Amino acid sequence: MTTKLPEVDVVVVGVGWTGSILARELTKAGLRVVGLERGPRRTPGEDFTVPSIRDDLKYAVRQELFQDTQMETMSLRHARSETALPVRRLGAFLPGTGLGGAGAHWNGVTWRLLPTDHKLRTHLSERYGAQAIPDDMTITDYPVSYDELEPYYDRFEKLCGVSGKAGNLRGKIIDGGNVFEGPRQAEYPNPPLEQSVAGATFETAVKSLGYHPFPAPSSNASRVYTNPEGLTMGACIYCGHCERFGCESNAKASPGVSILPALLSDDKFELRCNAYVKDLVHDKTARKVKSVRYVDTRSGEDYEQPASLVILGAYVFTNNLLLLYSGIGEPYDPVTGKGSVGKNYCYQVGAAGVTVFFEDKEVNPFMASGAHGIMIDDFNGDNFDHGGLGFFGGAWIQAGPTNGRPILSRPVPAGTPRWGRDWKRATAKWYNHAFNIGGSCCNYAHRENYLDLDPTYRDALGRPLIRMTYNFKENDYRVAEYVTAVLGRIGRAMNPTLINTPAYRRGNFSAIPYQSTHNTGGTILGTDPKESVVNRYLQAWDADNLFIVGASVFPQNQSYNPTGTVGALAYWAADAITKQYMKSPGPLVHA
Amino acid sequence: MAGDTIPRRGFLVGVGLAGTAAAAGVAASSPASAEVPAPNQSSATEGAAAPGNREPEPLLALNEAEHAFIVAAVDTIIPADDLSPSGSECGVATFIDRQLASAWGGGAKMYRSGPFLRGKPEQGYQLALTPREFFLAGIAATNDWTRKTYGKDFDRLPASERIAALTALEEGKADLGHVSARQFFNALLTITMEGFFADPIYGGNRNMASWKMLGFPGLPATYANVIDQYRDKPYTAAPQSIADFS
Ligand SMILES: Cc1cc2nc3c(=O)[nH]c(=O)nc-3n(C[C@H](O)[C@H](O)[C@H](O)COP(=O)(O)OP(=O)(O)OC[C@H]3O[C@@H](n4cnc5c(N)ncnc54)[C@H](O)[C@@H]3O)c2cc1C
Numbered sequence: 001m002t003t004k005l006p007e008v009d010v011v012v013v014g015v016g017w018t019g020s021i022l023a024r025e026l027t028k029a030g031l032r033v034v035g036l037e038r039g040p041r042r043t044p045g046e047d048f049t050v051p052s053i054r055d056d057l058k059y060a061v062r063q064e065l066f067q068d069t070q071m072e073t074m075s076l077r078h079a080r081s082e083t084a085l086p087v088r089r090l091g092a093f094l095p096g097t098g099l100g101g102a103g104a105h106w107n108g109v110t111w112r113l114l115p116t117d118h119k120l121r122t123h124l125s126e127r128y129g130a131q132a133i134p135d136d137m138t139i140t141d142y143p144v145s146y147d148e149l150e151p152y153y154d155r156f157e158k159l160c161g162v163s164g165k166a167g168n169l170r171g172k173i174i175d176g177g178n179v180f181e182g183p184r185q186a187e188y189p190n191p192p193l194e195q196s197v198a199g200a201t202f203e204t205a206v207k208s209l210g211y212h213p214f215p216a217p218s219s220n221a222s223r224v225y226t227n228p229e230g231l232t233m234g235a236c237i238y239c240g241h242c243e244r245f246g247c248e249s250n251a252k253a254s255p256g257v258s259i260l261p262a263l264l265s266d267d268k269f270e271l272r273c274n275a276y277v278k279d280l281v282h283d284k285t286a287r288k289v290k291s292v293r294y295v296d297t298r299s300g301e302d303y304e305q306p307a308s309l310v311i312l313g314a315y316v317f318t319n320n321l322l323l324l325y326s327g328i329g330e331p332y333d334p335v336t337g338k339g340s341v342g343k344n345y346c347y348q349v350g351a352a353g354v355t356v357f358f359e360d361k362e363v364n365p366f367m368a369s370g371a372h373g374i375m376i377d378d379f380n381g382d383n384f385d386h387g388g389l390g391f392f393g394g395a396w397i398q399a400g401p402t403n404g405r406p407i408l409s410r411p412v413p414a415g416t417p418r419w420g421r422d423w424k425r426a427t428a429k430w431y432n433h434a435f436n437i438g439g440s441c442c443n444y445a446h447r448e449n450y451l452d453l454d455p456t457y458r459d460a461l462g463r464p465l466i467r468m469t470y471n472f473k474e475n476d477y478r479v480a481e482y483v484t485a486v487l488g489r490i491g492r493a494m495n496p497t498l499i500n501t502p503a504y505r506r507g508n509f510s511a512i513p514y515q516s517t518h519n520t521g522g523t524i525l526g527t528d529p530k531e532s533v534v535n536r537y538l539q540a541w542d543a544d545n546l547f548i549v550g551a552s553v554f555p556q557n558q559s560y561n562p563t564g565t566v567g568a569l570a571y572w573a574a575d576a577i578t579k580q581y582m583k584s585p586g587p588l589v590h591a
Numbered sequence: 592m593a594g595d596t597i598p599r600r601g602f603l604v605g606v607g608l609a610g611t612a613a614a615a616g617v618a619a620s621s622p623a624s625a626e627v628p629a630p631n632q633s634s635a636t637e638g639a640a641a642p643g644n645r646e647p648e649p650l651l652a653l654n655e656a657e658h659a660f661i662v663a664a665v666d667t668i669i670p671a672d673d674l675s676p677s678g679s680e681c682g683v684a685t686f687i688d689r690q691l692a693s694a695w696g697g698g699a700k701m702y703r704s705g706p707f708l709r710g711k712p713e714q715g716y717q718l719a720l721t722p723r724e725f726f727l728a729g730i731a732a733t734n735d736w737t738r739k740t741y742g743k744d745f746d747r748l749p750a751s752e753r754i755a756a757l758t759a760l761e762e763g764k765a766d767l768g769h770v771s772a773r774q775f776f777n778a779l780l781t782i783t784m785e786g787f788f789a790d791p792i793y794g795g796n797r798n799m800a801s802w803k804m805l806g807f808p809g810l811p812a813t814y815a816n817v818i819d820q821y822r823d824k825p826y827t828a829a830p831q832s833i834a835d836f837s
Pocket residue numbers: 013014015016017018019036037038039094095096097098099100101102103104105106107108109110111243244275276277278313314315316318371517518549550551561562563564566
């Protein structure tokens with residue numbers, strides 16, 4: 001039996017980064033908002049406390065805070081001709097669950113896209129000719145320009161108290177910041193974090209090569225900071241337990257630190273945790289979502305919550321699933337190229353990391369923040385000439401450890417055995433004298449990479465799993481090979497005692513090793529309802545009272561970590577709702 | 592089990608010291624026996640389980656033969672030397688036993704619906720077995736193989752043959768029948784490293800031996816006041832565990 005509840009103004013599905021932002025903005029605008037979160041209620045003050053939060057085994061290895069695959073997982077195949085099998089244990093990526101979502105246990109690297117990323121297809125066509133873009137590379141422009149989004153990037157950065165250094169202040173290029181970034185209206189809210197010897201060594205080397213280093217833009221506050229919500233962050237203590245952990249010093253921006261204390265004290269907001277959303281009730285004729293159905297996992301009771309406005313902020317996989325379960329939009333068909341739900345699923349491609357070893361340097365990798373180190377952007381996006389290279393895109397490159405937690409982080413020179421006497425010698429010898437140089441490459445959309453429903457495997461609620469048909473493609477391999485060569489060049493310029501420069505191996509995407517939780521696409525932004533799921537305001541073409549927020553709207557994935565853009569787009573959508581939609585509910589774009 | 596006559600736990604408790612030293616390829620009188628700590632080891636071995644005088648920990652998941660296997664395996668993977676006591680002396684076998692008895696060992700956070708098909712390696716683990724069931728199957732299959740190959744259970748092999756046996760598993764050269772040797776070895780290696788390097792509250796890494804070996808300070812990990820001062824300088828602090836703050 002399903003209990004039908006009285007109608008509310010807004011239901012927000014998922015109370016992570018995007019759900020919290022939308023709920024906050026809409027309650028501020030006077031609406032009554034219910035937040036439905038599948039996981040438990042967690043608060044930093046009660047759940048992320050020393051000493052227990054420093055438990056490497058529990059949080060980093062046994063995955064305490066992540067989606068429970070016993071409830072729900074995804075299946076994977078590399079091509080349409082194969083049978084997808086379930087990802088039985090999370091590995092490559094780690095979606096969050098519980099209040100705050102993955103925003104509770106992210107690292108905090110906080111980027112804006114390049115202005116050219118915003119108009120990718122147009123830009124590449126203009127510079128290299130439209131025919132240079134391969135047919136099966138289904139990249140598009142964002143229908144929102146960098147200039148339009150700039151105030152919202154700024155807003156999210158202020159919410160998070162991002163520490164960094166501007167490289168382009170209102171058009172003025174500033175040495176020591178990221179000189180490739182688009183113009184920003186203001187300096188970062190906080191100065192950069194302290195650097196490690198690894199960052200300093202990298203900085204000297206890349207300068208000698210003529211590149212442009214800058215400190216990582218970091219949502220780990222370099223000093224005590226009060227954000228526009230009136231909420232105060234502590235200063236980062238460089239504890240080296242950031243990604244995969246909650247932050248006990250409130251120095252890492254998160255929904256729990258940066259928004260929820262304000263939101264939860266507003267009685268126009270009602271939070272329901274353990275509320276697992278199953279589907280949306282869609283009125284196809286009226287082109288509206290009427291209600292949201294969920295099960296309370298504490299009682300097993302089913303509920304239907306009617307609402308005038310529905311926000312999906314439930315991360316890439318659920319955002320796609322709920323459309324597919326509810327018959328909203330046309331599922332993408334890779335054979336005909338028709339349909340759009342599930343289209344342009346993207347991820348990121350790691351280059352082969354280079355490790356440098358210095359007999360005479362003390363790295364102290366355990367003194368680190370999550371978004372640490374020095375970076376360069378010289379080989380990202382279209383910041384370098386791709387003429388004749390045979391690929392598009394690139395990577396941001398970084399050095400400076402983010403932790404020295406020894407279960408997962410023990411660099412040893414190539415050729416060291418994995419166990420026994422010699423393994424131990426090398427491990428003890430190099431632990432404090434080595435660090436990585438890494439690059440995270442973009443992943444441009446490909447016609448054959450997409451999401452749909454698995455025909456065989458089901459979740460604990462009896463619904464089909466989401467199925468990823470996904471593999472790295474030629475462009476990805478070439479970017480990674482190119483970036484790997486750059487990493488090697490930088491590593492050698494540091495004159496290390498030893499260097500591991502593994503050749504990039506062209507392998508299949510693997511679900512096993514962690515790469516990043518930067519999944520994107522499937523409910524993409526666009527200007528044409530046939531080619532996209534949401535319009536430029538993140539409003540669904542097929543239901544004007546449905547807004548979909550999160551990286552599921554990215555038309556393709558850049559090299560950058562997504563959350564800066566995700567947060568900016570969330571504020572942008574909130575503004576469209578409060579300033580336009582609330583005045584006259586209906587489609588904000590007429591296609 | 593192969594007609595063993597000496598009860599394994601007695602065997603371990605009684606002559607474990609010599610056995611461990613042999614496994615490590617060092618003489619029984621070496622510093623590994625914890626009598627004379629090496630200079631860089633001032634406290635790593637102090638109070639580290641001198642096997643002869645520590646009562647065996649009660650077993651939660653493993654039987655005695657399985658436990659003996661795990662002790663032999665972790666002592667081969669992490670031999671005693673001047674850097675640290677052996678894996679089992681550091682409690683890694685206890686750690687593994689407890690992990691296999693934990694919710695994780697019982698398959699928590701693991702999708703377990705069929706059909707169970709053999710996938711491509713990149714699709715990840717695809718067996719119906721929980722970690723606990725998988726380890727027990729792997730131990731049994733390895734012992735079957737060492738009996739066929741060397742005439743004895745794994746834990747009864749001399750150090751050189753243990754090393755050879757684990758190498759054969761690692762390289763996928765041992766035929767373990769229904770169990771994949773490589774897959775079992777990788778699981779064994781991973782859980783051994785987890786036990787050696789995790790906080791001691793889980794039963795391994797006794798006396799923070801591995802943290803002392805690395806120079807990892809453990810907790811409470813508050814470096815705002817020292818990150819600048821210790822840039823490129825050795826930071827030596829006696830490590831502390833979660834238990835030291837609880
Ligand atoms: C280990 C890790 C490190 C990361 N580091 C970085 C970084 O350094 N920089 C960066 O930019 N990004 C990083 N990310 C990514 C970042 O966390 C996400 O981009 C961000 O949290 C996305 O916000 P979101 O609101 O879309 O999803 P989330 O914050 O995850 O929130 C989604 C919420 O929806 C809930 N939900 C899902 N399905 C349902 C359902 N059926 N019913 C009810 N609720 C549901 C989830 O439980 C979750 O709470 C990292 C992620 C991880 C896991």
